[in-house]
Amino acid sequence: FATGELDGVRVLVTGGPTWEAIDPVRGLTNRSSGKMGYAVAAAAAEAGARAVLVSGPTTLPDPDRVRTVRVVSAREMHDAVMAEIDAADIFVGVAAVADYRPVESAPRKIKKEAERLTLDLVRNPDILADVAKRRPDIYAVGFAAETEDLEARARAKLEAKGLDLVAANLVGRPGSGFEADTNTLLLVDRRGTTELAQAHKTALARILIHEIAQRYHAQGRA
Numbered sequence: 585f586a587t588g589e590l591d592g593v594r595v596l597v598t599g600g601p602t603w604e605a606i607d608p609v610r611g612l613t614n615r616s617s618g619k620m621g622y623a624v625a626a627a628a629a630e631a632g633a634r635a636v637l638v639s640g641p642t643t644l645p646d647p648d649r650v651r652t653v654r655v656v657s658a659r660e661m662h663d664a665v666m667a668e669i670d671a672a673d674i675f676v677g678v679a680a681v682a683d684y685r686p687v688e689s690a691p692r693k694i695k696k697e698a699e700r701l702t703l704d705l706v707r708n709p710d711i712l713a714d715v716a717k718r719r720p721d722i723y724a725v726g727f728a729a730e731t732e733d734l735e736a737r738a739r740a741k742l743e744a745k746g747l748d749l750v751a752a753n754l755v756g757r758p759g760s761g762f763e764a765d766t767n768t769l770l771l772v773d774r775r776g777t778t779e780l781a782q783a784h785k786t787a788l789a790r791i792l793i794h795e796i797a798q799r800y801h802a803q804g805r806a
């Protein structure tokens with residue numbers, strides 16, 4: 585029933601944090617609430633897309649008209665994305681994926697005995713880089729969370745990961761980034777830079793989806 589800019593286009597979005605278990609009750613995670621990723625998936629569905637959201641642990645309900653796949657760790661998110669990616673036209677990586685996980689997760693709760701404890705960490709797979717590698721034809725959008733040098737770092741990420749667009753947000757200040765209801769985005773691609781002014785994440789996601797749809801269709805005509 586939807587008529588929109590992304591009618592019939594298949595959009596895969598990641599959102600939320602990942603949780604890397606240390607033992608059965610503890611883990612490494614970050615402050616992503618999922619609000620931005622869920623809003624992007626919902627906006628894609630509103631625009632007529634067939635939207636799939638791969639989400640890390642959040643307290644948010646599944647967005648309307650979005651098939652939501654729940655995962656916990658970065659490796660699970662990687663596997664879920666790889667299982668869906670061949671059936672997607674656009675990928676938007678909004679999740680705050682843990683770059684590292686404990687080498688081992690203890691099978692039982694670690695007891696408070698030692699004075700010092702060292703956590704040995706190993707790199708997690710880079711989901712976005714693997715998406716771009718496996719599907720060079722997909723329209724790939726990455727997010728960048730930075731505390732400074734937003735544009736330069738976003739542009740470096742665009743090139744390093746072979747992306748079509750990077751949506752960069754400043755983190756660590758009120759009204760933008762992690763947890764907040766609002767955000768500000770800088771869209772960086774090979775044509776230039778566009779600033780999306782501070783707005784509620786729901787409104788901003790609709791504008792972002794519009795910008796992505798325009799670029800995606802323009803690319804098809806090129």
Ligand code: PMT
Pocket residue numbers: 598600615616617618619620621658677678679680681682683708709710711712713725726727728729730753755761762763764785
């Ligand atoms: O969830 P909210 O509370 O609403 O907060 C939204 C947000 C701040 C989390 C979101 O807007 C955001 O910026 N998401 C990306 C956060 C991040 O982890 O950025 P990064 O610079 O570490 O990663 C860059 C890109 O690579 C991202 O698209 C990320 O999904 C992807 N990535 C990172 C690491 C990894 N192992 N695999 C990845 O795919």
